[in-house]
Amino acid sequence: MAITESSDCDLIFYTNPMSRGRIVRWMLEEVGADYRQVLLAYETNMKANDYLAINPMGKVPALVHRGQVVTESAAICAYLADAFPDAGLAPDLTDRAAYYRWLFFAAGPLEAAVMDRVLKAEVTSDLEKMVGYGTYDRTIDTLVQAVSDKPYIAGRQFTAADVYVGSHIMWGMEFGSIPKRPEFEAYVEKLANRPALAAAKALDDNLIPQ
Structure with a gap:
């Protein structure tokens, strides 16, 4: 897995290191996919209009994968397990x-x-x-x-x-x-x-x- 700055990356992770985004970061490391991270601050760009268009709650984490938005840490974990089945993180x-x-x-x-x-x-x-x-x-x-x-x-x-x-x-x-x-x-x-x-x-x- 690697964090990339490429605008062509189809997996974008919005987070703050002192948030529930730490859960999703762990999940991203488990699935081993390349992703682009976007760091947001609580009182500034987390409440900016461009991010509120992604998550109107103004909260992190959020994931955008191939244009699809997923919020809520549990949902993101379940989604990543399904999106990257080779990692074996969704059970039979x-x-x-x-x-x-x-x-x-x-x-x-x-x-x-x-x-x-x-x-x-x-x-x-x-x-x-x-x-x-x-x-x-x-x-x-x-x-x-x-x-x-x-x-x-x-x-x-x-x-x-x-x-x-x-x-x-x-x-x-x-x-x-x-x-x-x-x-x-x-x-x-x-x-x-x-x-x-x-x-x-x-x-x-x-x-x-x-």
Whole structure:
């Protein structure tokens, strides 16, 4: 994989090194495709009209592949796995149910539960039925079961879902929004030595202003 400055590159990655773009950077390293990166700043060009035409949310990451726009980190991970099948990051149909289940569990209930915890948003018992995750503790317990049932989140094969779920767990444990359960630590240990993760981390860390 190489980052290119060529305007002819058909894969463009919009990101900021201190964003969820780090998840997609890891995924790009896993699939091994050439791409052109466009770095955006939060208060300036991320809210400029030319980027809002790509993602009206004014958020990163975003991907443009052969003229098609994909936003939302989970969707980008799933898309890249399908767009570059030789990387083997989308499981066979027999494991696809678990793949989709936990990929979108992390994008939905897990992220909502963790962000509510970080923001100190209280969900009282009478409101549990109104939020998709129910309770933070139940969400974490469910995730513990998910990473304990099999070698990887969707089966015996490392997939794009591990990139996404693993990123949430690693960040959460690092910043204290997800507890350091033994099951999480064992799962993350299987991901930590992946060359693509190390390469992606080095690329983004080198882009952070000192």
